[in-house]
Amino acid sequence: xxxxxxxxxxxxxxxxxxxxxxxxxxxxxxxxxxxxxxxxxxxxxxxxxxxxxxxxxxxxxxxxxxxxxxxxxxxxxxxxxxxxxxxxxxxxxxxxxxxxxxxxxxxxxxxxxxxxxxxxxxxxxxxxxxxxxxxxxxxxxxxxxxxxxxxxxxxxxxxxxxxxxxxxxxxxxxxxxxxxxxxxxxxxxxxxxxxxxxxxxxxxxxxxxxxxxxxxxxxxxxxxxxxxxxxxxxxxx
Numbered sequence: 001x002x003x004x005x006x007x008x009x010x011x012x013x014x015x016x017x018x019x020x021x022x023x024x025x026x027x028x029x030x031x032x033x034x035x036x037x038x039x040x041x042x043x044x045x046x047x048x049x050x051x052x053x054x055x056x057x058x059x060x061x062x063x064x065x066x067x068x069x070x071x072x073x074x075x076x077x078x079x080x081x082x083x084x085x086x087x088x089x090x091x092x093x094x095x096x097x098x099x100x101x102x103x104x105x106x107x108x109x110x111x112x113x114x115x116x117x118x119x120x121x122x123x124x125x126x127x128x129x130x131x132x133x134x135x136x137x138x139x140x141x142x143x144x145x146x147x148x149x150x151x152x153x154x155x156x157x158x159x160x161x162x163x164x165x166x167x168x169x170x171x172x173x174x175x176x177x178x179x180x181x182x183x184x185x186x187x188x189x190x191x192x193x194x195x196x197x198x199x200x201x202x203x204x205x206x207x208x209x210x211x212x213x214x215x216x217x218x219x220x221x222x223x224x225x226x227x228x229x230x231x232x233x234x235x236x237x
Contacts, residue, residue: 001141001144001166001167001207001208001209002136002137002140002141002144002166002167002168002169002208002209003046003166003167003168003169003205003206003207003208003209004133004136004137004168004169004170004171004205004206004208005044005046005049005168005169005170005171005203005204005205006170006171006173006178006181006182006198006203006204006205006206007063007067007170007171007172007173007202007203008063008172008173008174008175008178008198008199008200008201008202008203009029009055009057009059009060009062009063009172009173009174009200009201010029010030010033010034010036010037010059010062010063010066010200010201011029011030011032011033011036011037011200011201012027012028012029012030012033012059012200013027013028013029013030014027015030015033015200016030018094018095018096019092019093019094019095020087020090020091020092020093020094020095020098021059021084021091021092022084022085022086022087022088022090022091022092022119023057023083023084023086023087023091024091024092025058026058027057027058027059028058028059028062029059029062029063033200033201034062034066036200036201036221036222036223037063037066037201038066039221039222039223040201040202040203040220040221040222041066041067041069041070041071042070042222043203043220043222044070044071044203045205045217046071046168047070047071047072048071048072048168049071049072049073049074049168049169049170050073050074050075050140050143050167050168050169051073051074051075051077051136051139051140051167051169051170052064052067052068052071052073052075052076052077052169052170052172053076053077053078053079053082053132053136053169053170053171053172054076054077054078054079054082054171054172054173055078055079055082055083055084055172055173055174055177056078056080056083057083057084057174060082060172060173060174063172063201064076064172067170067172071170073170079132079171080128081128081129081131081132081135082129082132082171082172082173082174082177083173083174083177084173084174084176084177085116085119085120085122085125085174085176085177086116086119086120086125087116087119087120088116088117088118088119088120089116089117089118089119090116090117090119091119107122107194108194109191109194110191111123111190111191111193111194112189112190112191113191122176122180122190123190125176125177125180126180126183126184126190126193129173129177129180129181130180130181130184132171133171133181133184136169136171137169137208140167140168140169141167143167144166144167147167166209175198175200176193178198178204179193179194179196179198180193181206182196182198182204182206182215182218183196185206185213185215186213186215187212196218197219198218198219199219199221201221202219202220202221203217203220204217204218204219204220205217205218205220
């Protein structure tokens, strides 16, 4: 009965500059981003995680390190499945400039058809991220079964209920990657995923314990803001 918390990296220098950072180096959290993220981490609905995985990019590494101050994780690891989209030739360009290009209509309205020049397609990024979630959920289910077998769901002698048997996982990633995961969980076409907004430094919770995934929280921040009309939820960086 796994539950996944999707944590977007905190506000970064690229977010504040309005730049499409992609996989460029040297993009870190701002001081304001650290402060806001810290406030939000105190609101997490759960603090014990079986697995914490994160994108290898600096802003997600920093975010995972901050998260580790407020949660415990049995294992922490980098997972390339959740790295940022490869924006190719768009990397480092101003969003104000990019929204004026003919391709922006495809990004906004037909995301499944968009391949960034000399980069990755949105569909490819979505597929690797959703596959990564499926693999993590399967791993957590196996862990739950082993735990239940070892401890038992109910202590028959004491007549007490066992602790919450669900295994929780945390994924620290990027706006569009998280939006693609949410869209898949909700059965939304990828072409509609720009209707979602995921703020920097926010968390989203998806429960994978039932027949279909159920999203129980989305883009939660201490400030209560979705930063929301821009694709990516506060910027595609």
